Amino acid sequence: xxxxxxxxxxxxxxxxxxxxxxxxxxxxxxxxxxxxxxxxxxxxxxxxxxxxxxxxxxxxxxxxxxxxxxxxxxxxxxxxxxxxxxxxxxxxxxxxxxxxxxxxxxxxxxxxxxxxxxxxxxxxxxxxxxxxxxxxxxxxxxxxxxxxxxxxxxxxxxxxxxxxxxxxxxxxxxxxxxxxxxxxxxxxxxxxxxxxxxxxxxxxxxxxxxxxxxxxxxxxxxxxxxxxxxxxxxxxxxxxxxxxxxxxxxxxxxxxxxxxxxxxxxxxxxxxxxxxxxxxxxxxxxxxxxxxxxxxxxxxxxxxxxxxxxxxxxxxxxxxxxxxxxxxxxxxxxxxxxxxxxxxxxxxxxxxxxxxxxxxxxxxxxxx
Amino acid sequence: xxxxxxxxxxxxxxxxxxxxxxxxxxxxxxxxxxxxxxxxxxxxxxxxxxxxxxxxxxxxxxxxxxxxxxxxxxxxxxxxxxxxxxxxxxxxxxxxxxxxxxxxxxxxxxxxxxxxxxxxxxxxxxxxxxxxxxxxxxxxxxxxxx
Numbered sequence: 001x002x003x004x005x006x007x008x009x010x011x012x013x014x015x016x017x018x019x020x021x022x023x024x025x026x027x028x029x030x031x032x033x034x035x036x037x038x039x040x041x042x043x044x045x046x047x048x049x050x051x052x053x054x055x056x057x058x059x060x061x062x063x064x065x066x067x068x069x070x071x072x073x074x075x076x077x078x079x080x081x082x083x084x085x086x087x088x089x090x091x092x093x094x095x096x097x098x099x100x101x102x103x104x105x106x107x108x109x110x111x112x113x114x115x116x117x118x119x120x121x122x123x124x125x126x127x128x129x130x131x132x133x134x135x136x137x138x139x140x141x142x143x144x145x146x147x148x149x150x151x152x153x154x155x156x157x158x159x160x161x162x163x164x165x166x167x168x169x170x171x172x173x174x175x176x177x178x179x180x181x182x183x184x185x186x187x188x189x190x191x192x193x194x195x196x197x198x199x200x201x202x203x204x205x206x207x208x209x210x211x212x213x214x215x216x217x218x219x220x221x222x223x224x225x226x227x228x229x230x231x232x233x234x235x236x237x238x239x240x241x242x243x244x245x246x247x248x249x250x251x252x253x254x255x256x257x258x259x260x261x262x263x264x265x266x267x268x269x270x271x272x273x274x275x276x277x278x279x280x281x282x283x284x285x286x287x288x289x290x291x292x293x294x295x296x297x298x299x300x301x302x303x304x305x306x307x308x309x310x311x312x313x314x315x316x317x318x319x320x321x322x323x324x325x326x327x328x329x330x331x332x333x334x335x336x337x338x339x340x341x342x343x344x345x346x347x348x349x350x351x352x353x354x355x356x357x358x359x360x361x362x363x364x365x366x367x368x
Numbered sequence: 369x370x371x372x373x374x375x376x377x378x379x380x381x382x383x384x385x386x387x388x389x390x391x392x393x394x395x396x397x398x399x400x401x402x403x404x405x406x407x408x409x410x411x412x413x414x415x416x417x418x419x420x421x422x423x424x425x426x427x428x429x430x431x432x433x434x435x436x437x438x439x440x441x442x443x444x445x446x447x448x449x450x451x452x453x454x455x456x457x458x459x460x461x462x463x464x465x466x467x468x469x470x471x472x473x474x475x476x477x478x479x480x481x482x483x484x485x486x487x488x489x490x491x492x493x494x495x496x497x498x499x500x501x502x503x504x505x506x507x508x509x510x511x512x513x514x
Contacts, residue, residue, distance in 0.1 A: 053436065054416035079440055079441040098508070099508065102509050104410050104508035105510070106412060106437065107412050110438065110439070110440070133439070134439045146439070147441075148439060150441075286462070315413075315415045317413060319462070
């Protein structure tokens with residue numbers, strides 16, 4: 001093996017969302033231009049709500065609530081859904097190039113980075129595991145969400161880690177159609193998230209969290225860590241420009257797509273193994289299933305198969321639902337009693353079929 | 369039809385290997401740009417598409433559309449400078465078309481070239497393109513289109 005590659009480590013501290021988003025753009029573009037080395041950055045946020053790059057703010061967030069509470073609203077340069085961020089979480093992100101991990105497959109890159117991050121979290125004393133496609137979880141409960149951006153051969157991949165987290169506060173910020181869900185479903189949504197304080201009894205010191213993650217990345221990628229105090233001069237110039245553009249209503253409230261409906265469709269399916277309930281949040285503008293919830297009294301082992309299935313079906317085009325369900329079950333070892341993958345497909349189809357025919361665009365999603 | 373490692377790469381199209389996109393010159397002199405089957409395979413299911421708007425100028429090797437797949441967001445880059453003359457409404461409504469039909473209904477933008485002759489010299493076609501993609505796939509450690 002030749003000399004190890006270096007990974008710069010930056011800690012940019014507690015900042016406003018606009019500054020953190022401008023730093024994302026700065027470090028990705030400077031990496032692409034050859035002005036930034038491979039970098040691991042740790043970051044923290046003043047209370048804020050962040051929408052994914054392609055989302056509409058008004059569709060995802062309770063804007064009035066955010067304004068009243070002094071919660072900043074910003075747009076990420078990465079994909080995925082809206083999140084709530086406050087000083088009880090730490091962000092980690094990597095700036096690398098596509099071939100750094102020996103593959104150009106974006107799903108594979110995400111997996112390798114998430115597995116390394118999960119290893120780092122395990123060093124803090126919790127059993128964190130990567131859950132496809134973009135989560136890290138502990139016993140079926142999400143503790144870290146992730147997403148990425150790329151520019152040419154440069155990639156940026158980032159994640160959150162929940163150190164101390166108030167789910168109620170998050171639910172008040174996000175426009176999740178919680179009022180449409182049954183209490184049971186809301187409770188189960190809460191059960192699906194956890195944080196380090198809850199798991200360990202007290203939150204670990206930030207420095208310990210950072211060193212655990214940094215060491216895990218260094219081992220997984222065979223790199224030497226090189227801590228730096230600040231951005232280099234080129235990055236600082238770039239950052240000042242990026243901040244002007246990003247710290248603006250034009251950036252935050254840009255509309256990437258028409259705001260279509262986002263109905264929550266529900267269905268009940270009675271099968272030999274029991275009663276199955278499903279909720280489907282459908283993004284009508286793109287004909288994409290945003291999220292599904294499945295509950296029921298049927299038997300399976302492991303029970304967590306349900307949340308793993310839910311995670312794997314996030315952002316599934318309606319036309320690909322069947323394919324994605326088969327892909328999941330082909331790869332997943334689960335024991336089910338009088339229950340088959342067809343039952344899951346049926347309950348989700350039934351939910352989709354319950355949508356208001358008037359709001360359905362003709363011909364785009366024939367069943368089957 | 370041409371193919372490398374199971375990825376369709378029609379030999380009559382022009383390709384930018386670096387940007388991993390195809391280009392077709394239409395009868396009216398405008399060009400159509402789209403992602404290759406290889407680019408689609410690396411990206412996974414595309415769930416969002418935001419093209420540069422019609423009337424906007426785009427520069428060679430800069431973004432002509434932003435796509436999202438598996439929570440990854442990034443630009444598809446045009447190898448030809450010019451003005452965007454059309455974007456794809458069918459793909460806006462159903463971004464998965466990019467994966468399902470990358471060389472047909474899943475096109476990204478149509479551009480009126482600013483200087484076709486100058487920009488087109490960097491494009492490859494036919495056997496040259498297939499050989500270049502083979503080399504790129506090897507360097508990327510790519511196993512093949514599913």
